[in-house]
Amino acid sequence: MPVKVMIPSPLRPYAGKRDSAEFSARTVGEALGHLTTEFADLRKHLFTDEGKLRSFVNVYVNDEDIRYLAKENTPTKDGDTISIIPSIAGGVRA
Amino acid sequence: MPDEPTLWISGHLAEKIRAHGVQTYPHECCGALLGRDSNAAFDSDREKGALTAAREILQLFPLVNRRDDSPRNRFSVTAEDVLAAEKAAREQGLEVVGWYHSHPDHPARPSEYDRDHAWPWYSYIIVSVQNGAPQNMTSWRLNDDRAEFSPEGIEIRHRAAV
Numbered sequence: 001m002p003v004k005v006m007i008p009s010p011l012r013p014y015a016g017k018r019d020s021a022e023f024s025a026r027t028v029g030e031a032l033g034h035l036t037t038e039f040a041d042l043r044k045h046l047f048t049d050e051g052k053l054r055s056f057v058n059v060y061v062n063d064e065d066i067r068y069l070a071k072e073n074t075p076t077k078d079g080d081t082i083s084i085i086p087s088i089a090g091g092v093r094a
Numbered sequence: 095m096p097d098e099p100t101l102w103i104s105g106h107l108a109e110k111i112r113a114h115g116v117q118t119y120p121h122e123c124c125g126a127l128l129g130r131d132s133n134a135a136f137d138s139d140r141e142k143g144a145l146t147a148a149r150e151i152l153q154l155f156p157l158v159n160r161r162d163d164s165p166r167n168r169f170s171v172t173a174e175d176v177l178a179a180e181k182a183a184r185e186q187g188l189e190v191v192g193w194y195h196s197h198p199d200h201p202a203r204p205s206e207y208d209r210d211h212a213w214p215w216y217s218y219i220i221v222s223v224q225n226g227a228p229q230n231m232t233s234w235r236l237n238d239d240r241a242e243f244s245p246e247g248i249e250i251r252h253r254a255a256v
Binding site: 009010011013014041044045055056058060065085086087088089090091092 | 122124161164167168169170171172173175176177189190193195197198200204205207208211212213214215216218238239240
């Protein structure tokens with residue numbers, strides 16, 4: 001049983017309108033790599049040009065924020081669900 | 095050629111956004127826009143031809159600005175707040191279709207910082223609050239290439255079609 005990646009509504013137009021996708025992956029980074037390889041248009045909304053996860057993009061394995069685990073090296077096992085949740089930020093120029 | 099997207103909102107809810115901006119002035123206010131895209135609802139009735147891309151805002155979910163270091167020119171909503179807003183939307187058969195925030199003493203135009211922290215598809219309403227009084231309200235959507243926002247028309251309706 002692979003890892004399931006839930007795709008949030010704003011990103012579904014870049015993922016063939018799908019709300020989830022499944023991949024065989026040993027880590028979160030690997031799963032996100034598969035996701036953004038299959039749906040290349042998603043990539044820039046998740047990662048910076050330097051390939052780092054954007055600061056406002058939060059990734060959870062089941063209910064755990066990967067920031068408090070091993071970030072993108074967080075291991076995944078079959079049946080895990082990965083969620084991508086934005087934290088919303090903005091404001092006028094400082 | 096698709097029309098420019100339009101946001102439908104009742105005068106009452108538009109007023110609530112302005113009031114929130116006044117209440118938190120000189121700090122930024124923020125909240126979620128709960129609603130739905132009308133295209134999805136009407137797709138079956140309009141098999142062909144250009145659809146008018148309209149999005150209805152039916153509820154607001156005001157949030158607390160988590161930025162206590164620079165709340166006058168920044169706002170921040172945690173992932174937990176986002177999940178709470180999504181849950182509230184689901185319970186009402188709606189979706190989180192966007193976010194609103196205020197620009198105290200600045201125009202209702204998105205900043206570079208706004209652009210860096212946005213996703214396409216969401217509607218971003220900005221209300222300008224000058225000297226404590228609400229001014230312009232605008233809405234924006236980030237373009238696919240993330241290079242800039244496009245304006246989204248706001249149409250005030252007495253009662254949004256459900």
